[in-house]
Each structure stands twice: as structure tokens, then as C-alpha cells.
Amino acid sequence: MLAGRDIISVFDFTRADLERLFSKAERLRPVLAGETLDLLRGKVLATLFFEPSTRTRVSFQIAMMRLGGQLVDLAGPEASSIAKGESLADTVKMFDGYGVDAIVIRHPMEGASRLAAKIARAPVINGGDGTREHPTQALLDVYTLWRTFGKVDGLTVGIMGDLRYGRTPPSLAYALSMFDDVTIYFIAPSLLQVRDEVLARIEGRVHYHLVERLEEVLRELDALYVTRVQKERFPDPAEYEKAKRLYRVTAASLKEAKPTLAVLHPLPRVGELAYDVDSTPHAKYFEQAANGVVVRAALLAEIMGVEVP
Numbered sequence: 001m002l003a004g005r006d007i008i009s010v011f012d013f014t015r016a017d018l019e020r021l022f023s024k025a026e027r028l029r030p031v032l033a034g035e036t037l038d039l040l041r042g043k044v045l046a047t048l049f050f051e052p053s054t055r056t057r058v059s060f061q062i063a064m065m066r067l068g069g070q071l072v073d074l075a076g077p078e079a080s081s082i083a084k085g086e087s088l089a090d091t092v093k094m095f096d097g098y099g100v101d102a103i104v105i106r107h108p109m110e111g112a113s114r115l116a117a118k119i120a121r122a123p124v125i126n127g128g129d130g131t132r133e134h135p136t137q138a139l140l141d142v143y144t145l146w147r148t149f150g151k152v153d154g155l156t157v158g159i160m161g162d163l164r165y166g167r168t169p170p171s172l173a174y175a176l177s178m179f180d181d182v183t184i185y186f187i188a189p190s191l192l193q194v195r196d197e198v199l200a201r202i203e204g205r206v207h208y209h210l211v212e213r214l215e216e217v218l219r220e221l222d223a224l225y226v227t228r229v230q231k232e233r234f235p236d237p238a239e240y241e242k243a244k245r246l247y248r249v250t251a252a253s254l255k256e257a258k259p260t261l262a263v264l265h266p267l268p269r270v271g272e273l274a275y276d277v278d279s280t281p282h283a284k285y286f287e288q289a290a291n292g293v294v295v296r297a298a299l300l301a302e303i304m305g306v307e308v309p
């Protein structure tokens, strides 16, 4: 059980934790149809987002509301004292002093959530830190695979796109490495290929290969995880302009895929995944986004020490 624990990296979970959270998420699915439970009554979650977010912030908030809890939200760096130059450490210390039951933090700086966890007494959940990790995104990504295929063991997954600056690809790869006999194809032009530090952490735990083009491996894939080019992390705008034209998945480009291929995407998409994929049976990304509510609800309940019936 994860009561009182910080979640900074996917490696803060074990496989048993993931599987237990998935089955709790399954039991919480009625909240997606509007049901509200009373599990977290009297508990308060703080969401501190120092970088843009739609899904992560909103799905944590909906999860908390559907479980009967309450929220305080830092109203965006521009509208809060961050704009006056208040430090991250002071902001976290203060929210912690207000007695919140957990803090979700997103920050452009690598290591920001670990720093917050050192300062706060309340459990801290990393909602994305720089290029490093996004553990709750991996939770919903792997939950979506688990629901779609009934298992994760033995799957062949293509992780495609900006593997150099994206933080969801490392977290997904780490989570997949906890299962047995998984094969990962890292699919990216060399400019955007996966970082060595990520490979070092999965070495010996999965079969993996680096490839440049989707066509090389498409027929083998059970799932294809597409990601956008991370514009905001490119030091050079000219390099971004070059990178964003390097890959694009369309319905036509999936013609040779297994009929059961599941296409996932953490969203937002900005051109790398064509809208015509939405009407193919492969499209799972909106379902995947909705799954974010129930896995995050399961995680919040567990971190706050509340059993899910």
C-alpha cells in the first residue's frame, strides 16, 4: 500500500502496486458515468502547476471531486505570487503548512517534484517534471494497455516521436519494464531518439530496439504510442521547425498494422497524429485520457490511506 508515500518516479511503484491500482481503477469506473462516492470526504488536494496542463490537472481534480474530496489550485503562475518571484520551495512549504492531504506538482525544472517532496510533509505526486518523468501518465498508459489486451506481459509496443525531450516515453518504458517479456521499439528520427540514461534503466528488463521508421516494425506492434515534438524544450526554434516535419501517423500509414493494433497518445497532439486515425478501430487515445480519471482516483485514495470498496 502507498499510504503517505511520494510518487516521483514510476520506480516508486512495483508491479504489484500497478496491478492493485488497476483493479481499484476498474472498481471506480462508475465515476466516469457521473457517480460520486464519499471516500475522500474532508480531504484536500493541492494542484500546483507551473507549466501548462489540461488532462493531468483536470483529471486529478475530477478524480478528487468524484471521490467527495476538495481542491485548492494554484491559479497559474501569472495569477499567483510566483509572478512576484516567490520560490518553489516557499510555495510548497506554505501549501503544506495549510495542511493539505496531498500535493500534485508540475514544473519545467528537472527534479522539482523531488525537491517539493523533501520539503512537504504531505505526499507529493509528480505531475510531470521537465524531460524526466510523468509517472501517473505511465499509470494510465499501462492501465489502457492492460484493459485493451487483458494483460501487459508479452506485448510489443512502439514508442514513437520526441523521445529526446518527452517525459512520458521514459515513464512508459520504465513501467513496461516491470512486466515480463515485453518488447519496446523506440521509433524516432536520430535527432529525437531516446536518451542513453533511459536505456540504462531498462537494460536487461525488456527487449528493446531503436528504429528510425514506423514501417520497419509496424506489422509486429500490438500498440503504438505516439508523442508530439516538445516545442517548449527545444533550445533552438530552427531545430524544432526541422523536427516537427520528421514524422506523422495517418490512417493510411497504419494500413499494414495488425487489425487489433491500439494507437495511444498522451495528448495534446499537434500534427503528428492525423485526425483521420480517430475513425479507425485503432484509436484508443480518448479512452486512454478518460482512464486518467480512474487511475488517479485509485492513486489518491490509496495515498490518502482510504480503501476502495
Ligand code: NCD
Pocket (backbone or CB within 6 Å): 055, 056, 128, 134, 137, 167, 168, 227, 228, 266, 267, 268
Ligand atoms: C504530456 C506531458 O505533459 O508531458 N501531457 C500530458 O500530461 N498528457 C505530453 C505532452 O505534453 O506532450
